[in-house]
Amino acid sequence: MLLSKTTNDTVCQEYSGGENFSLRDILLKGKRLNLTERVNYFSGFLNNLNESKQNLCMRLVSSVSDREIEITDPYTGNKRKLLMFGSNNYLGLASHPHVRKEVEKCISSYGVGIGGPPLLNGYTKLHQELEERLANFKHKEAAMIFSTGYGANVGLVTGLINCNDKLLYDEYSHASFCDGIKMANLDSYKFKHNSAEGLAELLKHYSPTKSSDIFVGVEGVYSMDGDIAPLDKIVSLTKKNGAILMIDDAHGTGVMGKTGSGTAEHFGVTDEVDIIMGTFSKTFGVVGGFVCSTKPIIDYLRFFARSYMFSASLPPMVISAVLAGLDVIETEPELREKLQRNVKYTLDGIKRLGISADTQSAIIALRVPETMNIRKAAYKFHKLGIFVNSVEYPAVPLNQQRFRISLMANHTREDIYKLLQSLQVVWAECNSEKIQTKAA
Numbered sequence: 001m002l003l004s005k006t007t008n009d010t011v012c013q014e015y016s017g018g019e020n021f022s023l024r025d026i027l028l029k030g031k032r033l034n035l036t037e038r039v040n041y042f043s044g045f046l047n048n049l050n051e052s053k054q055n056l057c058m059r060l061v062s063s064v065s066d067r068e069i070e071i072t073d074p075y076t077g078n079k080r081k082l083l084m085f086g087s088n089n090y091l092g093l094a095s096h097p098h099v100r101k102e103v104e105k106c107i108s109s110y111g112v113g114i115g116g117p118p119l120l121n122g123y124t125k126l127h128q129e130l131e132e133r134l135a136n137f138k139h140k141e142a143a144m145i146f147s148t149g150y151g152a153n154v155g156l157v158t159g160l161i162n163c164n165d166k167l168l169y170d171e172y173s174h175a176s177f178c179d180g181i182k183m184a185n186l187d188s189y190k191f192k193h194n195s196a197e198g199l200a201e202l203l204k205h206y207s208p209t210k211s212s213d214i215f216v217g218v219e220g221v222y223s224m225d226g227d228i229a230p231l232d233k234i235v236s237l238t239k240k241n242g243a244i245l246m247i248d249d250a251h252g253t254g255v256m257g258k259t260g261s262g263t264a265e266h267f268g269v270t271d272e273v274d275i276i277m278g279t280f281s282k283t284f285g286v287v288g289g290f291v292c293s294t295k296p297i298i299d300y301l302r303f304f305a306r307s308y309m310f311s312a313s314l315p316p317m318v319i320s321a322v323l324a325g326l327d328v329i330e331t332e333p334e335l336r337e338k339l340q341r342n343v344k345y346t347l348d349g350i351k352r353l354g355i356s357a358d359t360q361s362a363i364i365a366l367r368v369p370e371t372m373n374i375r376k377a378a379y380k381f382h383k384l385g386i387f388v389n390s391v392e393y394p395a396v397p398l399n400q401q402r403f404r405i406s407l408m409a410n411h412t413r414e415d416i417y418k419l420l421q422s423l424q425v426v427w428a429e430c431n432s433e434k435i436q437t438k439a440a
Helices: 023-028 035-051 097-110 125-137 149-160 175-184 196-205 231-240 263-267 295-304 316-331 334-352 374-383 413-429
Strands: 068-072 079-084 142-146 166-170 187-191 214-219 244-248 275-279 289-293 363-367 389-391 402-406
Touching (some): 125 142, 142 149, 149 175, 149 275, 149 289, 334 413, 374 389, 374 402
Parallel strands (some): 166 187, 166 214
Antiparallel strands (some): 068 079, 389 402
């Protein structure tokens, strides 16, 4: 059924991407336990994972974030190097020489922190410059900076949409967006993932009035599968029906589009998108978020987005890192070209192995056969020197478990070949279904 009313109890809970589920709720299966019992229950769960060498969360990194990192092995205690295929640092900006140089200069001039929120004492010339450049980068009138991407989404939803409005959103929307819906207690309805038809069905039932608006929320690039929203169709529908379109372009910013402006640029619909949200924790490799729109909307949000008003500003050194990252995005387009070549090379190699995969971004999701022990497979990748992210049951159904590979512009062909070799070994040793051909 395309028409689906959402309540605070059910919002986003049917999403199979994994980011909106509570591990505690899933593991306890509805048991009513006090705090001590809950903590002890979960401690036993973690102990079992550690004893069976199946807990690869929070691996301790002791090097620069780059295509290769050094970690302290959780089971041997020894330091070792792994090829990083689990980072959102798509263009390698976290370790780019220009970015590091500009941050060092900034620390000399501004120190390492501010100690206040933006509306009081936490707004510097650097913050103003970054907001102006972000607005220009996204082809909007104005922009505002949040301390986190999570705070940007929560502030956007809770600060802009009120109880008279209707919010229509993709069922795979990020946890931060869904939490904003819960906090604001909004009248919200979700449609099937990337279904323009599902959105059209909802828009038949709801339309703006003199005292209320219809908001539509989608993402540019969906992080769990690497697929992109059909923005050309969605823009057409929202404009036809007088709805306000919001795009979370966290994973598209810096990567998608001719100039890296994002997914809206990729489709040529930037001018038709009303509000664009993004983060600094993906392509820029640091932390923070932003929202771009018209100047009146941004001015309004500065005073009504509580996650903006009541959070300290990002430190100047983080702002300088993003400014320097914008320099690199604008002056080194070859990084995006290299990233695209790496994605194609990796996809081609995976398909030669007989494994199904596809992507429209820098993220490749590999569905794990139900015959595979994903935790055993994840540890095998680890032992082979490959860092990948695993998304497993019960966060997703058994038939939707996956490994998520994130490519970077500075991955070499040798790096990718090692990834493909490791993939061949893992699929052969941890899965009863044998793959067909060699990696390259």
